[in-house]
Amino acid sequence: MQPPLLVLLLAFFLLPGAELEGNIKQTDAVKPLPLPRSRKRLRPGQKCTVAGWGKVSTWGPYSDTLREVQLTLRKDKDCEYRFRRSYNSTIQLCVGDPTENKASFQGDSGGPLLCKNEIQGIVSYGNKYGEPPRVFTKVASYLPWIKKTMKSLQLQNPDHLLWS
Template identity: 55%
Template sequence: MLLLCWVFLLSPGAGTEEIIGGHTARPHTRPYMAFIRFLTGNNQKRCGGTLVRRDYVLTAAHCKGSAMTVILGAQNINKKEQYQQVIHVGKAIPHPDYDPSNLANDIMLLKLKRKANLTKAVKPLSLPGLRSRLRPGQVCSAAGWGKLGMGKSFPDELQEVELTVQADKTCESLFSAYYRRATQICMGDPHQRRNGFRGDSGGPLVCLNEFQGVFSSTKKNGTPPGVFTKVLSFLPWIKRTMKHTLLGH
């Protein structure tokens, strides 16, 4: 894992991304949320993810590590709660064109070793429809267990924040060669202190109850906007992979 350049701070080795300027989510209002633990070397890291089928979680490709475990149904990640389900990852499947040098195609499927039990606290989030589109000014939401700001600790409970869709040119001007409008979404008003940050990588962007993005990167200091991988652009790969991938193959 690597720090990309001076504008990015997004690798699990750096701590991954967090929620800034948000608030604690009501318990189990986001039953699709997944907390992902894994190792890079001897260091334990964390990411967010989204349950998209009973046996698959969608997250960011830069969240790949060893000894990967998914926790579903959690509110307070540091307590053994009634609805929590801890499931080991059988196979991590990053997009074949993922490029760690610039986070292009930063998306990954995790095949779970067993299917999740569906409860009021654990439910998959539907993939977006083919006609789904985002417009600048539209308000969406992101969530995760990442840090609450520079120098702050990780929260115990799930946090959420509202983010506004920005014009692609906003991220193109800030991130130059690293931003691709065909496969990424620019999120977060630069004039507001709201963003994802360390620990939120891989978490979902939800717009009008549709799963639109996977949190990928932001500026080193956590100021918005942030960059999300556009789920819609990868629907064929996601569906094909879930249909054909067998555990261990």
């Protein structure tokens, strides 16, 4: 069975003057992604799912099919050590177990990280070989801004981040 199509339009908010060519139609495969209900801390060891069309190997092509993988949340110190100058635990999540051969990779950036059916992260960066752990933007850190922006754009449901 094909996983549900995930389309994340957060970048739409970041591009001044960006417009969609038409309305987005909700279907069984395209529906709102629930935002986190609070800034409640996620637990290391918790399993989450990421989806995307990124590469599945370092030198391979980008996927022509949407793929999803279950990844493990890590302690912040794992990414603080690995990405000394760039990791910020206030606005980022550390995701992926180095003992497992699973990770987001090139081409997955901007895709959603779902934990307990809420969008908790957005694929951001990692090392050039795709080895875990990798860094995701922490959606909960931006909730006030997301809700304010959605309200100012008069979007119907400010508790859901557009479409999955």
